[in-house]
Amino acid sequence: MLSKLLKHEFRATGRIMGPLYLVLLATSLGMRVSIQVLNHADSRLLRMLGGVLAMAYVVAILGVCFAAFGLMIQRFYRSLLTDEGYLMFTLPVSVHQHIWSKLIVSTVWFLATGAAVMVSMLVMSVDGTFLPAFIQEIGYVFDAMTAYYALNGTAIVLEFAALCFLGCVAFALQFYAAMAVGYSRPNHKMAWSVAFFFLFQFAMQILGTFLLLALDESPLHHLLMNVDIHITPMLGIHIGMGIMIVGVVIYGAIFYAVTAYFLKRHLNLE
Structure with a gap:
């Protein structure tokens, strides 16, 4: 029964976190393009556009972090502490399974959010030659x-x-x-x-x-x-x-x- 609870929780929370991760990726790509353009431009309009994209990227990072935190509280509150709790506690599921379903889903989204933020920073800050060179250097380190x-x-x-x-x-x-x-x-x-x-x-x-x-x-x-x-x-x-x-x-x-x-x-x- 725990697997069914997890499936329900991931489906309910994935509708929110998935689009937010896409927005974060899109803003990081926009930041990368703006940085490359601003390095070769001397236009006030472009600098303003770069500032707007930078602000959007910061907002996107804060958005995914607060969303993961808010969903952790909202799902526990809504499923177990409101009127919906009457229905949830009538299911053939133990209290421990209810708790673990919320814990596992919240923890996965916390870790996924941290990984998404790091990936977005990598996308924003490097060019196409960085990742292959980085992997090659890691290989040298392991060989040594x-x-x-x-x-x-x-x-x-x-x-x-x-x-x-x-x-x-x-x-x-x-x-x-x-x-x-x-x-x-x-x-x-x-x-x-x-x-x-x-x-x-x-x-x-x-x-x-x-x-x-x-x-x-x-x-x-x-x-x-x-x-x-x-x-x-x-x-x-x-x-x-x-x-x-x-x-x-x-x-x-x-x-x-x-x-x-x-x-x-x-x-x-x-």
């Missing part, structure tokens, strides 16, 4: 790498990709948890949602500070300080990435548990 650096470099890229994915999931869950708690209140649900969002942020910051202070005075910290451990820079990078990934997973899991609990036990659609 030893197996040690090639494997570790690949591992770091995969770790960073996992961190980005999990970060997007945790980011969405912060808003889902605040809305789930806010809509358990009898009145002023949206105002409560905003209040709980900032309350959660404050609580997590306080919790993180106390945790760091506790670890600083813990026996484990003193043990590690007295043990002579030689860590290579590459190993240090992997350990740091692993710690960040675990931290993001714990952070997201807390908000996921809050979201699931309030949607199951305390949701007030009236």
Whole structure:
């Protein structure tokens, strides 16, 4: 059933994000043409046109970013917290499947938006000879790498990709948890949602500070300080990435548990 929910969500959100990506690509192409023209022109009209195209490109970037963010909130709100929620919760689907369908779709659009912005910048800023030359240089770099650096470099890229994915999931869950708690209140649900969002942020910051202070005075910290451990820079990078990934997973899991609990036990659609 999760696959059907995902299909429905991608179809509903793709109608908005797809055209926006095309607009972003069109404005980046316009920027590229205007840059090439302005390099060989001395016309006030052309400079004004170039300024308009630059503004349109910036607006397009902001548009796709805000659209991805807005859809994350709008789809969760509309499907689960309004009158439509009565219908959605009568389906033979668990609360967890509802949450994961929203999470997966929102995360995909976040990552796709980041990729679209980078592609648009590449289209805008380079000529036709850049990409082949860049690929060739990357090939030279990989040829010169030893197996040690090639494997570790690949591992770091995969770790960073996992961190980005999990970060997007945790980011969405912060808003889902605040809305789930806010809509358990009898009145002023949206105002409560905003209040709980900032309350959660404050609580997590306080919790993180106390945790760091506790670890600083813990026996484990003193043990590690007295043990002579030689860590290579590459190993240090992997350990740091692993710690960040675990931290993001714990952070997201807390908000996921809050979201699931309030949607199951305390949701007030009236």
